[in-house]
Amino acid sequence: MIRTLPNSKPYSIGFKIYVSLFFVFLFAPLAVTCVLAFNDSNFPSLPWNGFSLDWFISNTKERLGIFNDEDNLKSIWVSVQTAFFVSISAVVVGTLGAFLFERENFKYKQFLYFLALTPLVIPGVILGISLLLSVNSAGMFFEDNFNLDFEILRPSFWLVVVGQFAFITTFVLLVVSARLKKFDDSLEEAALNLGASKLEAIRFIILPFLKPAILGAGAVAFLMSFENFNTTLFLIGSETTLPVNLYLQVRDGSTPVINAISFLLIIGTSILALLNLFFTKKTS
Amino acid sequence: MKSYTKLGFYVFLVPILMWLFLLIVIPQIELLIMSLRFENDAGDMVWSFENYKEFFVNEIYWYTFMRTALYAIIVTFLTFIVTFPIAFYITKIVNKKYSAFLIILLLLPFWVSELVRVYGWTILLRESGVINYFLQNLGLTTRGIEMLYNDASMIMGLVYTSMLFMVVPLISSLEGMDDSYIEAASDLGASRLTIFFKIVIPYCASGIVSGSIVVFMLTLGNYLTPNLMGGKNSLWFTEQIYNEFIASLNWNQGAAFGFLLLILSSLIIWAGLKISKQNLAKALS
Numbered sequence: 001m002i003r004t005l006p007n008s009k010p011y012s013i014g015f016k017i018y019v020s021l022f023f024v025f026l027f028a029p030l031a032v033t034c035v036l037a038f039n040d041s042n043f044p045s046l047p048w049n050g051f052s053l054d055w056f057i058s059n060t061k062e063r064l065g066i067f068n069d070e071d072n073l074k075s076i077w078v079s080v081q082t083a084f085f086v087s088i089s090a091v092v093v094g095t096l097g098a099f100l101f102e103r104e105n106f107k108y109k110q111f112l113y114f115l116a117l118t119p120l121v122i123p124g125v126i127l128g129i130s131l132l133l134s135v136n137s138a139g140m141f142f143e144d145n146f147n148l149d150f151e152i153l154r155p156s157f158w159l160v161v162v163g164q165f166a167f168i169t170t171f172v173l174l175v176v177s178a179r180l181k182k183f184d185d186s187l188e189e190a191a192l193n194l195g196a197s198k199l200e201a202i203r204f205i206i207l208p209f210l211k212p213a214i215l216g217a218g219a220v221a222f223l224m225s226f227e228n229f230n231t232t233l234f235l236i237g238s239e240t241t242l243p244v245n246l247y248l249q250v251r252d253g254s255t256p257v258i259n260a261i262s263f264l265l266i267i268g269t270s271i272l273a274l275l276n277l278f279f280t281k282k283t284s
Numbered sequence: 285m286k287s288y289t290k291l292g293f294y295v296f297l298v299p300i301l302m303w304l305f306l307l308i309v310i311p312q313i314e315l316l317i318m319s320l321r322f323e324n325d326a327g328d329m330v331w332s333f334e335n336y337k338e339f340f341v342n343e344i345y346w347y348t349f350m351r352t353a354l355y356a357i358i359v360t361f362l363t364f365i366v367t368f369p370i371a372f373y374i375t376k377i378v379n380k381k382y383s384a385f386l387i388i389l390l391l392l393p394f395w396v397s398e399l400v401r402v403y404g405w406t407i408l409l410r411e412s413g414v415i416n417y418f419l420q421n422l423g424l425t426t427r428g429i430e431m432l433y434n435d436a437s438m439i440m441g442l443v444y445t446s447m448l449f450m451v452v453p454l455i456s457s458l459e460g461m462d463d464s465y466i467e468a469a470s471d472l473g474a475s476r477l478t479i480f481f482k483i484v485i486p487y488c489a490s491g492i493v494s495g496s497i498v499v500f501m502l503t504l505g506n507y508l509t510p511n512l513m514g515g516k517n518s519l520w521f522t523e524q525i526y527n528e529f530i531a532s533l534n535w536n537q538g539a540a541f542g543f544l545l546l547i548l549s550s551l552i553i554w555a556g557l558k559i560s561k562q563n564l565a566k567a568l569s
Contacts, residue, residue: 002376002466012377019373022366025444026393029404032414036407044407046417093299100296115304117564121497121553122308122546123505125522129529129542130311133318136535166307198292227397229508230522234529243399250403250512259407262400269395277388 030266037259044256055260066260075245076261079226082157082241086164086225091218093165094172095210101173102180119167124230131163132234156237163235164225171224172217179213180206212279219276223269312546319540335540345524345541352521353548355435356503359442360496363450366443371454372484376463387455394448402512405441406432409513433515441513442503449502450495457491458484493560497553504549521545 036044040052042063059068066072101113119127132155139153152158183206191201207214229243236244242261249258322332339345370390374383393401408414411428419425431437465487469479485492510520525545528538557563 002463003379004463004467005470007377015369015373015377018369022370023389026390026447029401029408029444030393030396032408033400033404036414043412045412046414093303096296097300097303100293100300104293104296106293106297112300112304113565115308116300119308121501121549121564122312123501123522123549125505125507125525126315126542126546127308127311129525129538130315131307132529133535133539134311134314137314137318162307166303169303223395227399229399230505233507233526243397246397246399246403247508247512250399250406254403254407258403262396262403265400266396269397270392273392273395274388 030262033259033262034266037256037263039256041256044254044259055256064257066257066264069257072242072245072257072261075240075242078157078239079242082160082164083222083225085161086168087218087221089161089165090168090172090221091214094169094217094221095176095214097169097173098176098180098210102177116170116173119170122167124167124228125234127167128163128231128234131159131166131231135159154237155235157239159235159237160232160241163231164228167231168221168224172221175217175220176210176213179210183209215279216276219272223272315539315543315546318536319543321536323536335537336544338537339540339544348519348521348524349544349548351519352504353552355439355442356500357552359439359446359503360500362439363443363446363499364492364496367447367451368454371451371458375455375458375461376466390451391448398445398508401445402441402509405437405444406512409437432513433517435514435517438510438514438518441509442506445506445509446499446502449498453491453495453498454488457488461487489560490562493556493562497556500552500556501549504545 033044036046037055038051038053039046040049040054041047054063054065056065057067058065097116101109101116135153139150142148142150142153152162187209188201188205191205192198196204227243228241229247232241233244240248246258246261249255319335320331320333321329322334324330324332339349374386374390378386406413409431410416411430411432413428413431415431416425416428420428461484465483466479469483474482505522507520507522507526510518511523514520521541522545525538525541528534528541532538553564
């Protein structure tokens with residue numbers, strides 16, 4: 001049954017076969033996508049016509065490689081900017097939230113904590129449309145009554161940032177809270193006894209202790225934002241993010257340039273994931 | 285529990301209140317309000333249940349709604365069946381040396397965008413896809429078989445997309461389980477099935493519940509996978525919402541659909557928590 005008990009041969013072999021098949025299932029779509037990015041063909045399919053870097057560097061009308069594809073490059077840049085602002089603000093507010101829920105006592109705390117968790121159980125589509133409806137109503141109100149026009153109250157870059165922030169913050173809150181729970185209060189008391197102010201105690205004692213959780217949550221927040229589709233779809237203005245842009249291309253018929261982008265994304269996210277893992281391992 | 289000064293407390297509290305009320309609570313209320321507004325024949329916006337009536341009268345909406353709920357439950361169950369042996373193998377069977385490596389390997393694909401993963405499946409499965417190419421070269425078929433755009437491929441895609449959110453809580457609850465429980469049961473003569481149902485499953489109940497909640501919610505709200513792998517026949521409720529917002533520009537109708545979806549997901553999650561005697565805060569953290 002488990003490693004310390006004697007196991008029958010069919011049992012262990014059956015498990016090994018299942019696990020191997022599972023990993024094939026897990027990696028097949030990614031492997032195929034990567035391999036076909038280098039096929040010398042106009043379609044993302046077999047037969048294999050030989051190795052080619054056309055879908056990365058070529059600049060002809062027929063084959064526009066990703067490094068010359070301004071439309072896709074621009075959407076990558078938009079996604080990077082979005083993810084940057086979302087992860088910074090989610091980390092700040094999520095960490096404040098962790099302090100609030102772990103170290104303060106106040107009326108309605110349980111209710112507020114429950115509210116803070118709800119973004120995890122509200123489908124992303126609903127978050128997107130409800131925010132769109134709200135800002136639309138608010139925008140009409142300001143325009144009718146004060147003749148004011150705010151860009152953030154229309155589908156736009158900043159509205160996407162706000163919409164993603166709304167649910168990614170919950171994630172940061174959970175990760176940082178889990179770490180803060182393990183903090184030994186006597187460390188802070190010692191600092192206070194030795195004459196540190198409360199702010200100094202937070203700055204020099206608690207924040208360094210939380211650092212791995214904050215960095216880890218920040219990295220995951222960045223990726224969640226970079227990949228978000230459901231909420232973003234409804235809030236997007238003229239600046240399309242990469243997932244939405246890719247979706248439109250896949251829906252309308254695909255070229256191997258999507259494989260090339262996917263290849264770069266797979267490599268990029270794997271490096272980020274491994275770095276994140278390496279740092280959280282090292283510090284904890 | 286250490287409390288900071290009054291000022292410090294408000295520094296923590298105010299941003300949280302703004303986040304929760306401006307971005308979560310008020311928008312959900314607005315969603316409800318908008319769903320109850322309807323443009324009558326005179327062109328005026330009035331309070332009305334017309335948008336909800338439309339949902340109940342028009343069979344296609346009703347059918348899509350039930351179908352989405354049912355499939356989301358099936359997907360959640362299948363995801364559990366597929367990932368449980370993996371979690372069990374990694375935490376209890378394989379040599380401890382390899383389990384960390386296997387976990388990294390397991391998580392890696394899920395860092396990559398859902399769109400990329402679904403795209404990978406479409407180029408594998410479609411009529412001119414990689415699997416068909418091999419089938420034809422092996423002489424198993426002469427013509428390409430369309431393996432995309434049916435319910436089976438859609439469910440497979442949804443299970444594939446959600447596996448991570450099931451396997452992580454399963455692994456963490458199995459990791460916390462002392463092996464000696466299983467050893468003791470085995471010494472006392474319990475069969476594998478008994479051990480599994482009487483010891484392992486009850487022990488990981490909290491992990492199973494939290495994984496199921498997240499998987500269910502993500503599946504219910506998924507748009508990409510049903511759209512790209514289920515094709516025109518996918519009949520997924522989020523597509524109806526999308527259509528009302530983007531294609532028909534009937535936002536009030538879309539709001540009613542959205543609110544119904546919100547109620548459905550809350551109800552099923554609430555029922556799941558009640559049946560398993562868990563609470564949301566415990567299940568999610």
